[in-house]
Amino acid sequence: REFFSSVHEMTKVFGYEQRMLGYMQKFLDDNQSKLDFLKARLREFEVEREEAREWGAAYFDSPLNKYLLNKRLTVDWQLVENLMETHSGKKPLARLQKVMGHKLMPKKTELEGAIDGLLRLQTVYRLEAKDIARGMLDGTDYSTQLNSEHCLDIARLALRDKHPRLAHFWSLEALQRLASGKQSEELKPQILALLVEAKAALGDYRGLNETYQELLKIQPASEEHARNYDSFLEALGGEISLNETKAVEEHPPIPKEGDTISDFHGYMLTCSGHFRPTPREQRDLRCGYMDETHPFLWIAPLKAEELSRDPLLILYHDVIYQSEIDTIRKLTTNKLKRATITSTNESVVSNVRTSQFTFLPVTEDKVLATIDRRVADMTNFNMRYAEDHQFANYGIGGHYGQHMDWFYQPSFDAGLVSSPEMGNRIATVLFYLSDVTQGGGTAFPHLRVLLKPKKYAAAFWYNLHASGVGDPRTQHGACPIISGSKWVQNRWIREFIQSDRRPCLTWDDSLATLAEIRELEKKLNAKEAASQIA
Ligand SMILES: O=C(O)CCC(=O)C(=O)O
């Protein structure tokens, strides 16, 4: 189980640490009383010997003294020896070892996971190492300081995981935070060596050369550095000049209008708020009470907020109740498992999706059936053709990269889709069961919409075109959590027997690919621009 993907387990191991502190205290106490006893004995023996010295040779004339010396050298010293030999604090040590071996205790991979999560936050929200190191996360001050060694650890992992920009800045921060003293002397060459590697990866050859000189100055005897430096000079082969400087930025530039970017980049820029809908795109959006889909709603209309018209994306406010959330939390306790993603032919644990989740059938509790009746009222869909209820919890750094909820044909063909007879996922209802302190929004890069989790609200969108073809514009992802914990519930509605339920659309949305849709949009925009000129 991964430590970093769940706040709820962190709370548990945090409690274990409290116990570990108790055992450590007990260990110290036990050893302390042993040491106190030995110290007292030492002093007694010294006093007795001092007295003996004062007597001089006459000391041994007294049978009493002879006895006392013998007693000391046999029984008393034996006691001391025994005591010195026994391992005090054995019991607390054994208990400590037991807690440390608990299956929930984080392992080295979890430590790496925590750093990985931190680097993800840094990448997505474009944070600076120097801010993170002083506990400043996206404008909020957590007043936690990282020391030089922490920064070096992070730099190491950043470089290993192919983030040379971040490795560069974390190394600089590690240098910045070097204290005076022996430990720092040991760290400095390690940091410089890492900085050299980062600069090499970034093509900053002049900077690299300078850092090498510095490194060779403090560790002139290191054959390894000298060898590396030689092979570096050799590799340059005259092709690249040592004067080649490169200004190193901590993050890649924000793309300009019209630049082609990767899907992941689009997801990140939506999470960080760099992609937003334009006022023009928002102009036609409405919000208000909705009472059309079901007569029940005439009595209790839904508060709906349109976030996109095409494709449709609606946020419903206050559609789940605290009592229901309480029941859900009880139902899901101890059932959460690390999330997987579906790769070509199997389900795998992946860093693309760091959360924990579980599925519950609607029959598990009447609360789930109640929720489904509400979803049916909201969406007008027949909830008989829906998957089991999915509940997910994201911890700090937890996220789910950009994806589409609908399945590609190859997934059906490979038998990876549960209940394939119910068809594809025609629509999604995503309930927010918690607020999130910082980060953790749901990003729709193509719509440039960022939904901030709002407890009791639910997002609703159609995944498929009215034709049944998957709509790539519905691509979305869960942004990493900076602080807090996020709970969501997914209702994935399948297309079977819904053909009469989906509202009839007046616009042609049956285009299959994003390229085709963008092409059409371009044409429409050109037409609108032309009509404005005329
Ligand atoms: O948690 C979120 O914000 C989105 C979750 C999601 O997209 C999914 O589980 O498919």
Ligand SMILES: [Fe+2]
């Ligand atoms: Fe999704």
